[in-house]
């Protein structure tokens with residue numbers, strides 16, 4: 424069983440990236456050193472009347488310095504609380520959680536990273552991991568889909584080619600990430616994606632039609648975050664080894680699944 | 688000063704009166720990363736049935752002020768896998784194991800209880816009678832006193848280990864149900880299970896849970912649980928395990944003083960994996976501070 428830590432992390436800085444989108448840099452003891460792309464952390468509210476942890480993906484991790492970066496959208500009361508944190512504040516985390524993307528299966532191949540909205544942040548750490556070193560991809564493209572305002576796209580440019588899609592056409596291709604992929608004739612061997620369910624469904628279908636390998640990062644409501652409560656399951660194609668039924672835990676067997684492994 | 692923290696439930700001695708509530712802790716496999724299970728009075732496992740159950744569609748949970756609603760639907764891998772994996776795992780710890788059992792019919796409960804009869808690692812059985820009874824159109828077993836007495840008798844006859852009946856609070860008079868379980872031969876009672884609730888997502892204009900309704904748990908239900916434990920403690924002689932919203936030693940002490948012989952920590956495990964240790968240490972500190980040598984002196988001290 425992989426190690427999981429509960430830590431009180433120190434807030435090093437907060438940045439507002441776009442309307443309602445915030446970035447936090449945190450000093451951690453172990454979590455940043457041991458997390459992999461696609462993994463997430465449970466973030467706890469200081470106000471304990473909100474007792475469930477909020478799952479947030481690792482956007483960037485600096486293992487040497489122990490610095491973790493989280494990028495999130497203010498979606499409700501918990502993320503609103505986090506957006507008000509200041510340098511010097513403490514934030515309780517549990518992590519690293521989940522499986523992450525299968526780096527060894529991506530190494531040496533033509534990889535496309537697809538992020539939709541707040542599904543973009545986890546793709547950044549993945550882009551870094553595949554842009555060099557032992558798991559270097561042979562070709563790396565990131566496609567980021569937005570409603571309107573862009574964020575984080577410049578952080579990707581040192582690592583890969585970046586395609587942009589916006590719903591309102593204010594930047595890049597007007598339409599979805601799939602529209603941007605078609606417009607740019609991208610022909611990857613593997614797709615890794617995180618984003619809203621309709622986007623993941625469309626990519627799963629696209630990949631199946633083209634015979635492309637596809638990995639999807641899923642979201643579900645969580646309570647324990649570590650595999651004990653069975654809140655966060657998704658439907659799986661086969662009977663799962665742990666549950667003995669066709670349910671897999673997003674927090675433990677996921678959040679990253681092979682597209683054909685899960686029903687969306 | 689020497690201090691006694693141990694309590695006895697149906698002839699089984701627990702090293703302290705604090706355990707974890709069924710369904711919030713799995714079988715302890717995942718939580719054993721954060722705490723030594725040997726420190727607990729007992730581990731109460733997630734409900735298990737004779738065959739695997741799929742559970743409900745998602746979303747299965749949502750947060751509410753100081754609480755949460757859940758409709759997991761008793762997903763479980765079935766007794767065979769549970770025995771081979773979970774009970775074997777628990778062999779390495781010096782704690783008691785209470786196996787929580789669920790079923791859709793009297794036969795399913797009895798089959799599961801029989802399957803567990805030879806399992807030495809199962810010290811006690813806790814029977815969840817908040818399950819939907821398929822024969823009665825899905826109404827929970829635990830809502831009618833006659834039905835509760837009948838099912839308690841059947842399970843008591845089949846069981847080797849002591850039987851704890853876990854009561855549903857979703858009834859008009861919980862003391863009637865407690866008395867019925869005692870009359871049926873229950874060795875102890877656990878209470879309370881979750882209170883049925885509902886949340887509507889106003890943005891999507893639909894139910895927050897796929898199951899529409901769910902069980903409310905967490906600090907929000909604590910005063911209700913204390914009241915019900917106190918009422919039942921006045922009515923029955925068998926020991927009561929009290930639960931519902933316990934998040935601190937003070938909450939646990941209230942429950943003991945209301946008449947519970949032991950307590951379970953449930954939803955609070957989600958906020959902090961080590962809550963249960965803080966509760967144990969806090970009770971011990973309270974005894975010291977107040978010059979009380981034996982935790983049993985507190986049980987039911989408020990009448």
Ligand SMILES: Cc1cc2nc3c(=O)[nH]c(=O)nc-3n(C[C@H](O)[C@H](O)[C@H](O)COP(=O)(O)OP(=O)(O)OC[C@H]3O[C@@H](n4cnc5c(N)ncnc54)[C@H](O)[C@@H]3O)c2cc1C
Nearest residue numbers: 475477478479480494495496498499500501502642643644
């Ligand atoms: C594996 C995973 C990784 C995630 N990574 C990110 C990320 O990097 N950046 C980001 O902005 N968001 C991310 N999310 C979504 C994020 O968890 C929710 O936006 C957040 O929990 C909302 O909390 P809140 O208190 O602001 O909202 P509220 O609506 O007040 O939350 C109420 C409850 O619902 C839960 N909840 C609400 N929305 C979601 C959701 N979409 N997914 C899971 N639980 C939810 C909350 O955790 C909380 O328990 C991720 C979700 C998952 C499952």
Ligand SMILES: Cc1cc2nc3c(=O)[nH]c(=O)nc-3n(C[C@H](O)[C@H](O)[C@H](O)COP(=O)(O)O)c2cc1C
Nearest residue numbers: 708709710734757815879880904905931932953954
């Ligand atoms: C996610 C979740 C799953 C639960 N599963 C079970 C179960 O399988 N069997 C059972 O008897 N009670 C189950 N319960 C009820 C708890 O054991 C407990 O009675 C209730 O939550 C009240 O305690 P709490 O407020 O400390 O959580 C579950 C509760 C939660 C929150």
Ligand code: FES
Nearest residue numbers: 648650652653674
């Ligand atoms: S959140 Fe508890 S099992 Fe995934």
